[in-house]
Every structure is written in structure tokens, then in C-alpha cells.
Amino acid sequence: MSVAVEGVATTRPAIVVTALGIVQILAWGSSYYLLAVLAPMIVLDTGWSLPWVIGGLTGGLLAGGVTAPLIGGTIQQRGGKPVLICSMLLLSSGLALIGTATWLPVYLVGWIIMGVGMAAGLYDAAFSTLGRLYGKNARRAITTLTLWGGFASTVCWPITAYLGETYGWRTACLVYAGAHLLISLPLILAFIPAPGPASSPLLTADRPIPARSPRATFYLLAVIFTIASLISSMLGVHLLTLLQLRGHDLAAAVAFGALIGPSQVGSRVMDMVLGSRYHAVWTMMASTILLAGGLVLLFMNLPVTGLAIIIYGAGNGIFSIARGALPLTLFDPSTFAVLMGRLALPSLLVQAFAPSLGAALIEMGGANLLLGAVAGLASINVLLSIQLLAHRH
Helix, strand or coil, rough: CCCCCCCCCCCHHHHHHHHHHHHHHHHHCCCHHHHHHHHHHHHHHHEEEEEEEHHHHHHHHHHHHHHHHHHHHHHHCCCCHCCCHHHHHHHHHHHHHHCCCCCCCHHHHHHHHHHHHHHHCCCHHHHHHHHHHHHHHHHHHHHHHHHCCCHHHHHHHHHHHHHHHHHHHHHHHHHHHHHHHHHHHHHHHHHCCCCCCCCCCCCCCCCCCCCCCCHHHHHHHHHHHHHHHHHHHHHHHHHHEEEEEEEEHHHHHHHHHHHHHHHHHHHHHHHHHHHCCCHHHHHHHHHHHHHHHHHHHHHHHHHHHHHHHHHHHHHHHHHHHHHHHHHHCCHHHHHHHHHHHHHHHHHHHHHHHHHHHHHHHHHHHHHHHHHHHHHHHHHHHHHEEEEEEECCC
């Protein structure tokens, strides 16, 4: 049961976050992380080229980026529940279409549907939902939600690999499609409350940012988010391939990749314990330093692959917190959902082309070229975070 007072829901956040957490694990594992395991199987079974198979995710992310501002405005106006319901229906439909596609254009259409579902159901939409429900008190709920989401690859990569190798990639897609309808959708219907009335006039997606929200800070934050999204998208799709190019077999690559989940969760637990003592800008600073450190170690190809991935995972973990908490503290909370939609637009557009760009870099220079590129970008983000700190002061 929920009650709203001045636009803030009083439903216990633990109940809402637990339901959203399960939804996030299934949503991330069956969309963003899907092709990291299934792409080679799809290529082998269908004869479609790898760039076209990966291009499905590219098209999906592009569709998600275009619709992200509209989704943010809808959450601000109506709350996250109807948007999340639509997301589960879209993800299920897209996966069903992908899993039954025997013609490449049908496969690509399935990913476009998936992309809109991802924009309406992954972190940005979930963070906006929590911000709409709990206002300035949403940071702890956002942090807790990222604890759940951190297990997406750890839980779903082994499940996807088992389903794909045992029953085929099509069955894996159909199983996830059913999971959204039988698990995620009932959780949203039962446990995600409708928010109270908005506490301030709606900021629509085409209106300017309020004057009290400095534009320079907004655009700096957008650049940091976009670079980080480019890095995570490349590695989310190609990490297992990169590790195999470095001489590890598939089982070892999956085992190393599975370290990301626990390291993300560990860093998020630390933020939950200590984060309330510091401004969210320091969370952003720590995340960019850890991301750069882990990627530099991977690029150097030292015999510390596990350590490098743990450091990278820790940075990626608290970056997700900073992505949700920093706009909530830097800007007017009453416009949080719309601003998250605007911030998501360039990130998703970049993510749309990142897998194909990563594949091209691997073809041109192997693992060293791609890892060198992402390590350099991560280092740039450290410098931008320092600039963001200066803006805050």
C-alpha cells in the first residue's frame, strides 16, 4: 500500500527496490548483455555476419536514444509504473521476434523493439521512477537498486551460456521473453506504486533547463556520461572476445567476466556505508579513477587480469550510483526524470555505435587497439571529473 504526500511516495523503498532489482537483473541480462554470449552462436547458426548480428543491438540502442527524452517526460508526468509495464511488454515481444527470426530484417526489427524497451526499463528509467517516487530521498534507493543490477552479468551470462549451448540461442531468447511476462511484469504490477501528484509544474522535454541549473555543468555531466557509456558498451559486448584474444578459453573468459558483478556490488556496498558523508561528485571522481586504473592494467597485459577486472568493475559499480545520484543533487529534483531522459539521449546514441566501433577496432588492431582506446577515454573522464568538481565549488 502506498500514500503520497507532496508528490513523494511513502511506500517502503525496500519493497519497491527489491521488485525493481529482480526486474533489472532480467532486463539487463536479456538485452544489453545478451549478445556477449549469443552472438557467435547466432552467426554460426544463421550465416549472418557478425557486424550485422551486433548491428541489431546498435539499431536498438539508437531507437532507445531517440525515445529517451519522451520516456523521461512521461515518467515525470505519469510516474514510472506504466512506462515499466510497457518496457516488459516490449522486451518480451522483441526477444520473441529475435528468437523466431529466420530473416535478417526481422531480427533487426526485433532489436529496434528491444531498444525502446531498454530505454523504458533499464537504469535511467528505473532511477527516474525512484526519483519521482521519493524525491531528494531517492539516493539510498538508487544505490540499493544498483546492488541488484550489479549481478546481471554474473547471473545471466552463465544462464545464457547454458541455455544457448544446451538448447540453442533461439530457446534462450524465448526463455527470457517468457521470464519478462511471468516474473518481471507481475512484480511491477504488484509492487511498483503510482506516485503522488508532481510537486512542481512539468518540465517537458523541449523546454530549456532551469536557469538555476548551470548549463555548463549539465553539458559537462553529459560528456562524462557519454564517454562512460561508450566504454561500457564496447566492453559489455566484446569483453569475453578480448579475453579470448589474450589467450583465455571461453570458460576462463566467462569466469573473469563474472568477477565484474561481485566487484560492482562490493563498491556499491561501500558507497552505501560511506556515501552519505560525501557529495555525489566525489563518487563520480572515485568511479572515473577506478575505471581508468582497471583499463590501463588490462591494456598493459600484466598477469593480473582478475585484479584489473575487479578494479574496473568497482569503478563501473559506483559510476552507476553517480549517474543517478549526481543529477539529483546538482539539479532541481522536481525535473529529475526529464533531465535523466536528456542525459540518456547522447549516451544511448553513442552506445548504439559502440559495439560496431569496437568490432572494427578489434579487426584493425586486435585486443591492444580496443583496450588502448578505452583506457585513453577513461583517462579523459578523470580529467573531466576534476573539472566537474571545480564547477561544483
